[in-house]
């Protein structure tokens with residue numbers, strides 16, 4: 020029976036994927052499977068009956084897991100590195116008899132060289148990927164810093180989603196919206212994300228070209244075609260945009276005579292320079308923009324209906340800034356920072372100023388905001404821009420929104436004085452937190468002590484944005 024048990028045990032040990040070694044309480048190897056010795060680069064099975072302490076001394080096992088179990092009298096796990104570079108994970112278990120005496124140590128070892136090699140490769144790849152990611156971020160940052168589009172409002176989110184969807188196609192886009200809402204910036208944004216991004220982006224403001232020069236500017240001219248013309252002739256803006264994007268801003272200002280010619284180019288994809296006979300093939304994506312009611316102009320006979328249809332393939336209306344209050348908030352922060360950096364200043368907006376600017380109607384939209392912030396940063400001596408520093412038009416042209424009147428009503432009718440004060444404190448702290456890097460700066464801005472800032476930040480920590 021004992022013989023059969025031994026046979027069973029030997030079979031289990033020799034067929035196990037783990038490498039098993041059993042020693043007695045003196046560290047003499049009683050059993051071990053063949054695999055065990057292969058891992059240690061020594062002859063298989065030849066160490067049965069040998070002391071593990073001797074093998075340790077010879078440096079064959081370093082350390083011996085069984086020796087550790089006999090010493091510690093508990094479960095031990097070690098990672099061994101063999102002479103030939105194998106990495107082995109060994110776990111040893113003590114075996115006690117009924118009297119609690121340690122009589123055996125059993126260890127299971129697994130060659131994990133391959134796993135460690137793969138892990139090393141994985142870590143190397145990960146660090147390479149991190150490097151590439153950093154490069155991509157840097158490039159994205161560079162691109163974004165050239166033409167940044169900041170938005171948080173749901174209206175702009177929708178617009179950007181549409182733009183991203185159509186950017187890669189060659190579809191003609193017509194931007195509608197007031198001056199300064201970002202039509203040119205968005206046109207550039209589309210070009211940068213289109214297949215044509217490596218080709219030229221030619222921006223033409225149709226309102227700045229005198230009617231008499233329009234044709235030669237747009238279509239170019241052949242040598243000697245008119246008095247004052249360049250001797251060697253010149254490429255027009257359309258030819259310059261070949262393979263790239265032609266952005267015609269203020270398209271409503273395009274003279275009727277040029278409208279016919281532009282329509283022909285769009286239909287035939289070729290054009291002739293002024294004074295020339297040769298037809299040049301042109302391939303460009305057209306984006307146009309206007310702040311005029313183009314459809315009404317068509318009805319009044321000031322704009323050609325056929326051209327209008329050609330341009331109006333994907334019309335995108337950009338709402339005025341005062342309809343995008345969430346955008347005002349981030350644009351204020353962004354442009355204050357830009358102006359501070361530009362003029363080596365560290366000006367901050369007093370929370371009341373901030374509130375006033377958020378409520379302002381911004382008839383000149385983002386461009387007006389840039390100008391006003393630059394003016395304030397440059398002309399106000401006080402490090403904090405207070406409401407009284409704002410230009411007069413800004414103090415009187417505050418938007419009366421439905422939300423704000425509701426808000427005031429809420430404050431008066433529904434809230435206790437304590438709740439109303441807390442709400443104002445939360446708003447002022449949130450704004451100050453966005454603008455300031457330290458609680459000392461916040462204290463200065465809010466004109467309270469720094470410990471009070473700390474106290475209030477803690478108090479409202481679940482309410483601050």
Ligand SMILES: Nc1ncnc2c1ncn2[C@@H]1O[C@H](COP(=O)(O)OP(=O)(O)OP(=O)(O)O)[C@@H](O)[C@H]1O
Nearest residue numbers: 167168169197198199200201202203204205385386
């Ligand atoms: N969403 C935005 N994020 C950041 N900057 C913006 C944004 N929208 C507009 N701007 C900035 O506002 C300024 C005016 O924008 P842009 O020239 O694109 O407006 P526009 O609608 O084309 O004006 P116009 O009709 O007068 O040509 C630019 O300096 C632009 O960078």
